[in-house]
Amino acid sequence: MTSLMSSAELICPAGTPAALRTAVDAGADAVYCGFQDATNARNFPGLNFTPEELAEAVVYAHSKGAKVLLALNTYPPAGQVDLWQHAADTGARLGVDAFIVADMGVAEYIAQKHPEVRLHLSVQAAASSPEAIRYYCESFGVKRVVLPRILTIPEIRQVRKEIPCEIETFIFGNHGLMVEGRCSLTNYLTGQSTNMDGVCSPASDVEYKRDADGTMSSQLAGFTIDCFRPEEKAGYPTICKGRYTVPHRSEAYYAFEEPVSLNLARLLPELIDAGVHAFKIEGRQRSKSYVRGVVSAFRRAVDDIRAGREADIADLVALTEGQKQTQGAFETKKWR
Amino acid sequence: MNAHVAPAVMSRVACTVVQPLLSNVVRRVAERHPSLFARLGPHQSTDYLIDPVELPFALHLRPDPNALLFRAVPRDAAPQPGALIRGKFMLLLELVDAEEDGDAAFFSRDLEVSGDTEAVVRLRNALDDVDGSIAEETADMFGVPGRAILARLRRSYTNNEKG
Incomplete structure (x- = not known):
């Protein structure tokens, strides 16, 4: 030892x-x-x-x-x-x-x-x-x-x-x-590959928008992947850490990972x-x-x-x- | 002078007062740290609006090495920016000096960015590769009083924001 x-x-x-x-x-x-x-x-x-x-x-x-x-x-x-x-x-x-x-x-x-x-x-x-x-x-x-x-x-x-x-x-x-080296989520939305281009959520495809009430939404390639209320802490704009609505849930939730x-x-x-x-x-x-x-x-x-x-x-x-x-x-x- | 006009006038006066300092600062930084322009890549021509929320003006930066622009602008006369960076003045200063982490400030919601995210990321990475303290270099331009003011600002920031 x-x-x-x-x-x-x-x-x-x-x-x-x-x-x-x-x-x-x-x-x-x-x-x-x-x-x-x-x-x-x-x-x-x-x-x-x-x-x-x-x-x-x-x-x-x-x-x-x-x-x-x-x-x-x-x-x-x-x-x-x-x-x-x-x-x-x-x-x-x-x-x-x-x-x-x-x-x-x-x-x-x-x-x-x-x-x-x-x-x-x-x-x-x-x-x-x-x-x-x-x-x-x-x-x-x-x-x-x-x-x-x-x-x-x-x-x-x-x-x-x-x-x-x-x-x-x-x-x-x-x-x-995630099963690393295999994730295709970024590729699915942006056409760029995390595993071959080296870019997970490329900055050129990321946009943050702030509403009048202070809520911030993060978007990747035009798709909203999370919304943070004014008092909420934020995370990276990656699809794996987005919050999504699904039929069996009443509220949006972290379907893959949490930030x-x-x-x-x-x-x-x-x-x-x-x-x-x-x-x-x-x-x-x-x-x-x-x-x-x-x-x-x-x-x-x-x-x-x-x-x-x-x-x-x-x-x-x-x-x-x-x-x-x-x-x-x-x-x-x-x-x- | 009514209540709406007074802040606008104050803002323009403040811009006029600080402009010589800003021009001097950006010229000095460019001379001492020429390598940061390479990391900006195509965003040397981007118009950045840096908005220290408690100051009476915003800062317009276009980091073109051939035509550097860094000026104070009243918020109501600010140009449409390619990228906006907003936060408290001392947070922004500490980010410039890599004394604070930009991602952490973003996670905590103390830092707000909008517009061209790649432009913001490039500026952050370019500044982060600068050795030494831009704030201290600026303070040094004003000798002992400058260093004393910076030290006081930092103490206040540490006490108020970091507990």
């Missing part, structure tokens, strides 16, 4: 070079980021890195003892793999410490062309069974799997026993209950004990303020646990979606 505890890495998000430096300075063991294109699942306007910015970011992170993980975690459309292969070549040339991939073709390319760089299996691959994870390990040399957020801690403990690679779990941010964030601060010791190697903080689309606050809070908590102290759990609810938090499936699968 001691060796596992000493390797509880903190994997932190960076949407910009300034956010990466903020994460490193706040105590990140590794920072994950992506290029300004469809090769990553946060292909948002004004976000992400140019190759030149990534080169400087790698130098900065390495100078402070932190790693840089490059997210290439979308799926190339059939026959259009050049962008992903070029991104992998660029990342390897710039000295990133690992690639986070979901697509088997991208994984195979990197395994063949850049075997010296670690491969991490993205949550976008939705590999949650030992059989699936072993397949990626044996076929492409995957060294770490980012588990979907649908397993209880006893299930994670069991998976750990049956796979030959490290486990990374999300501990804060998006609740992410709520995952926060596993209180479960860190159990996760470490279950064999989790690395803890991931979601939020490359968030600000430096978020990165600074969340990373420093979890840095302190992990350090406290490593030192055998009770963890100092900062109150992070103000940074959560809908200003609500949950331990989700990690605590129980009966949370709804």
Whole structure:
């Protein structure tokens, strides 16, 4: 258990070079980021890195003892793999410490062309069974799997026993209950793909409208997906977190998910004990303020646990979606 | 002067008073942080209306590096914006400086946005990639009094909004 505890890495998000430096300075063991294109699942306007910015970011992170993980975690459309292969070549040339991939073709390319760089299996691959994870390990040399957020801690403990690679779990941010890498809701309304274009609810299709009484509606591609009364907290304008009317309900309700964030601060010791190697903080689309606050809070908590102290759990609810938090499936699968 | 005319006059006077400061601030920011324009992409020519709700005027920003525009405008004379960003003055200032998180302010309903959401997202990401504090750079332009005023505003904001 001691060796596992000493390797509880903190994997932190960076949407910009300034956010990466903020994460490193706040105590990140590794920072994950992506290029300004469809090769990553946060292909948002004004976000992400140019190759030149990534080169400087790698130098900065390495100078402070932190790693840089490059997210290439979308799926190339059939026959259009050049962008992903070029991104992998660029990342390897710039000295990133690992690639986070979901697509088997991208994984195979990197395994063949850049075997010296670690491969991490993205949550976008939705590999949650030992059989699936072993397949990626044996076929492409995957060294770490980012588990979907649908397993209880006893299930994670069991998976750990049956796979030959490290486990990374999300501990804060998006609740992410969908079968990740398979969601087509955005595509259905906007024609753009979360999984191939890297855009969930593209900002160009989002519109907020405010009524005279203060009610705010959020729309995607002209479809209203939620209305918030003046006193209600809001969430992201994603279809999965919209409220809908259905024949068997008298009022609109969250048919898929609620706007709520995952926060596993209180479960860190159990996760470490279950064999989790690395803890991931979601939020490359968030600000430096978020990165600074969340990373420093979890840095302190992990350090406290490593030192055998009770963890100092900062109150992070103000940074959560809908200003609500949950331990989700990690605590129980009966949370709804 | 009736009750409706007085605020309108006050607003125009306030705009006139602060305009030299705004022009100076936006020119300085553009000189010191040229990289932020790349993140704005096609929205360098978007008209942003930034509305600090407790001030007597709004702010019109068009972040075109070749023709920067940042001016105070009376609300009743504001242009039709491509994107509107509304909130309390100090919240907006803290967002510019990445001392507050824009998504969290949106979730709490303290921040209101409308119009072109992509324009808002690009501006947020561009400003978030700026190292250092634009507010402090602005305060520094006025020396000790400027820094004292900023410190007082921040203390007041922290006490009132963050408890």
